[in-house]
Amino acid sequence: MLKVEELERSYPTPDGIVHAVRGVSFEVEQGSFFTLLGPSGCGKTTTLRCVAGLEQPTHGRITIDNAVVADPANGIFIPAFKRDVGMVFQSYAIWPHMNVLDNVAYPLVVRKPRPSKQEIRDRAMEALRLVGMESLAARSATKLSGGQQQRVAFARAIVRHPKLLLLDEPLSNLDAKLREQMRYELQELVARVAITTLYVTHDQAEALAMSDAVAVMSDGLIAQCGPPRAVYDKPVNEFVAGFLGGANSLGATIADRDGGRGSAVIDGNAGTVNVPLADHIRSGDRVEIVFRPEDAQVTFVPGAAGDQVRASVLRLSFQGGLTESHLKVGDTVVRSMLHPSVVAEPGAEAWIQLNPARCVIFAARPRDQQ
């Protein structure tokens, strides 16, 4: 449905050329929800704007529904107003000189040939009904709350049933509580209209909860792309691991390698974990063992099984439904979640039981680069 190939976008600025997007490729299937996730400045919004037709790529090709809409090498650039896409802007961009209904009806009003007045009205009202705003159709756009603006922006984006729906951080201007509520609402709306959707966000929870596929971006490139669960469980590098949910990382040295596995000795001889290893890691290599807080089971007596790491309690912080524990392994702090009934004094001995199947091993970066 949407295909982005080798997309590049650079701008000349007074301080030299900025490469915002440096070769991004991905494909979004008909009807699916695809998310570009990354920190600010990673190029995700620029990618979205190139797909929208608001910016011209400097290199690469964008295809929407089998039609090439941007291909600078062949001099092709279809401007946004000819692309049949809907977009919700980060600032919502509700036109302040129109009322709610006029805002939503606009994409139909400017369409050629223009539908009949009755049809425009009916379809705009239908879109407003979808977002639960039909009672406010006559309200001035300057008198809307943040959540209402978002709904109007969404109704406006889908009113002409575009081929592709683009959402540029639509939740980031809302306060925390409203954001959560609107996230569920948005998810439901997108499912109901069944339009292929490209979503941009820096919030990993939004990305994981809403998407069929996620592309984690960093520094103008896609670091990893796949279904949310796969990306969360098997991050390809420490950036992806750290950006998607909290990650613990322990330094270790591979003691001996045997087939696809090897035993990793945690720094300070705090324990040995038998882990699966990639081909390029050899005996004697330094590695980082990365695992999620929920995959670290903490006990206060040594168990019989292997794959244990010795630690000491730094602090426990009771948070109601759970207790977050900070444990020290050598100089490294490991986070994990405990049942709130657990109590322990700082300094107490503890053991972390790791599940090797849920650990990811990266070759360690040289110390001075960290």
Add this chain to the structure above:
Amino acid sequence: MTQITLAGDIQRAQARAAAKSEGRGDIGLAGWIVIAVASVAALYFILGPLSMLLTAAFRGPQDLLPFEDGAHWTLDNLAAVYLDRNLYRVIIPNTLIFTIGSVMLTFAVAFILAWLVERTDLPWRNAVYTIVLFPLLMPGIVLSITWIFLLAPNTGWINVLLRNVVGGNTGPLNIFTMGGMILAQGIGLVPFVFLLLSAALRSMNPSLEEASNIAGASPLQTILRVTLPVLLPGLLAPLILATLITLEQVETPLVIGFPARVNVFSTRIYFELNPDSDLPAYGKAAAVALLFLVCGILLLLLYNHLIRRAESFVTVTGKGFRPARFALGRWRLPALSFIVVYALFAAVLPGFVLIWASFFGYAFPSFGLLSSISFNGYFDLFNNPRFWLAVSNTFIVALSSASIVTFIGIVLAWTIMRTRLPGRAVLDFVSFLSLGIPAVIAGLASMLLYLSLPIGVYGTVMVLVLAYSYRMAVATRLTRASLMQIHAELEEASSVAGGQWLTTIRRIVLPLLTPSLVASFVLLFIIGFREFTIPAILQSPDNQVLSVMMWQAFQAGKTQQAAALGTMIVLFVIPVIFGLRRFVLARDGKD
């Protein structure tokens, strides 16, 4: 540039939030004394002269001051002014033609320039931005006189040049016409309107246009259906303000309009006070002023309405994506030529003719004349003690009035924003009102007040300081805008930490307000330094300022000395203007 308005809805909401810290138990006696003094002073500076003006309109006979022995209540003044057909056949039509013509010229030129700088891919935009502001260096009175140097029918340089082509003994152009007045006035106001328009163009959220683009609207549809309607109030507001400023102009109508025999409202008042033969007609001048004042206040209210609408249009902006700039393509050369022509007529020629005339007199420049250079214009000036008196008067008046108004402005803004003092809405309204009072009326009203009050300030520099100090709006609005950015909790934290009110103001509020205080002080200083109307009306031998002295030298036919004086005024203003420019640009995030 911050827009000057009465409290908008957003501001009200914020003021309400700020006032939650109800009661302000920390102000204390000293604080209330400061607030009381500032409020009374503000009300006095604005309402004192105005109420004397109102009274004078109803007291006669017209050549007596309102409370002189022999004066009594009468409607004669109003009858003399408003039953005079001359008012409806000449003064009002002339004023309308002059004002509408100049404002249209100003607006057309300023809009094209602002649009080129803000929304197109014009090269050297930052340099152009500076060039457009250049004419701000020249006070209106200097600029008007340079137009005479350039376009006087016999000796004006451009006419001399043109006669080489078209022949003839005089003309072909004549500045001493309605068209000449409109040209001089219209060009002179461009920089100010340009500043406001470019700020309005810049404040528009580019997503609004992009959303229209995404919705399937062609670029033309987007301009017609989104860009223009959204910008409309922000563009109309400067238009109204320009109308207000043009309406109150005395310089152009006096310097160019008088020889052209084109009388407008402002000069009518001026000539009632300085008749050729008779005694000053106080009552008649006051009666003319009434209608003038009503027009000013109506325009002001319209302006306020537009600005509030423009403010309600300011939506949340997302990331700082620059709006797409319109590609000029083959229009690039015409666009640059337009800027060159503007710069030529607004800055280069007036500047050159002024400096040239100060060394060589009024003659058309040629290499042959270079040997006849004469520094007499300057020598005469520097050896004239009256010049140095005027220099010190100008600085004293501009500095003192700027300090007084800035100080009162801070206290007023703080009181309006942070307390629940009953009557603070009145303070707000009155200080805003000062924007709608034409300088010629402020001058006249001060004249009536201080001639009547037996406190012996009339004819001194003091009377100018008092008269200038009515311009409260600039200081209050600038301060209030930045006070809004300062959360009331910052002050409460100081209070809780043990600071008394004066300590909090001195150590927390004032340092945080510094940028807006500097801006308002510098702005008021420049306004005061350039002021011509008020000191011309209130002039006496001891309180002459540079602009009035230049006008008198010009009238007495001492062209070279007048040009030297004009050059000196510009030299004095340059450093201040450049300071302000850096300041304004730094705040608008432009370099």
